[in-house]
Amino acid sequence: MTTYLGAMSVTGRALATALVLCGLSAAACGGGTADLARDRVGVPPAAATTARPVTGDMAAPLTGPAAGVASGSTASPTAAGKPLSGKVVVIDPGHNGQNYRHPAEINKQVDVLTKRKACDTTGTATANGYSEAAFAWDVSQRLDKILKSRGAKVVLTRQNNNGVGPCITQRAAIGNKAKANAAISIHADGAGPANHGFHVIMPKKINGPVDPVVKDSARLGIDVRDAMRRGTGLSYSTYIGKAALDYRNDLGGLNLSTVPKVLVECGNMKNPTEAAKFQQAAFRQKIALSLANGLQQYLTH
Structure with a gap:
């Protein structure tokens, strides 16, 4: 996010998990130093930030290699069982599509325990105006569908991409209230165009509410990575x-979390190659499936 404004024998439940995860062997928000010059709020993106519609592949059956099932297998996550039954996952889509229209609201300072920060920010965008908020919302919807198909109860921190916020403090509170087994915040970065690749941000101990879940958050982060x-x-x-892997103590969504939580910067929206991929529905589906598999690995092991 930038801101303007093995071989082993398995049975039963283990088989279900293995089938879901084995097929992907092929080949956060707030950056570090590269973000400082871009860490401004209340400035509108260069182009429209309205969400792009979710296309039909989101509803496609989650079967075959593209769904993370072993090549040649006819089993699907549903047919193989419900590996995430009884688990609660909170998905936090970064930013919101109308943040840039409400600078007073999102500039409001909130306490994240280690400092005071803006309530929220606009996020970044690709060179042709595809916004981080729209990207995060689309991936989150896809992830929601996959996790539910595997039996999880899913809670989203926002319900559309046409509003404002919520504040980073509220985003953490939603996960806490849900007593989530895991929470994940979805973003994309906006560093220099020569930079590329994804990273996962995890919390540090701050003598605060996140301290008891820092170790579990680190494990979640590695599984997602x-x-x-x-x-x-x-x-x-x-x-x-x-x-x-990046560890930080200045992000309110992590500092205030009492449940295991990570923030994923899925790549750099300012890098032309990654920007082009992020605008492909099939690639966003691939990201969502990968995140689901990482969450499942954490939640079932």
Whole structure:
């Protein structure tokens, strides 16, 4: 996010998990130093930020290699069982499509325990105006559908891409109230165009409410990172973090979380190659499936 404004024998439940995860062996929000010059709020994107419609592939059956099922298998996540039954997942789509129209609201300062920050920001956009808010909303809808098909209860922190906020403090509170087994915030970065790759941001201990779940959040982050690499073929970030892992103590959505939570920067929207991929519905589906597999790995092991 930038801102303007093995081989083993498995049975039963383990087989269901293995079938779902094995087929992807092919090939957050707020950046670090690269973001500082871009960390402004209340400035509208260069082009429209309205959400692009979710196309038909979102509703396509989750079967075959594209769904993360072993090649040659006819089993689907549903047919193989409900591996996430009883699990609660909170999906936090970054920003909101109308944030840029309401600078007073999103500029309002809130306490994230280690500092005060803007309630929310506009996010970044590709060179041709495809907004981070629209991208995050689309991927989140796809992820929601996949997780529900696997038996999870899903809670979204916002219900559309036509509103404002909520504030980062409220986003954390929604996950806490849901008593989520895992929460994930979905973003895309806006670094220099030569930079590329994805990274996962995890919380640090701050002598605050997140401290008890820092270790679990780190495990969640690694599982999500590994699934993203396998499922999308995107490289680890070339400009931030180490092996696509970044630990921060200045993000309210993480600092205030009492449930395991990570923030995923799915790539760099200012990089022409990644920007083009993000505007393909099939690639957004691939990202959503990869995130679902990472969450499932964490929740079932």
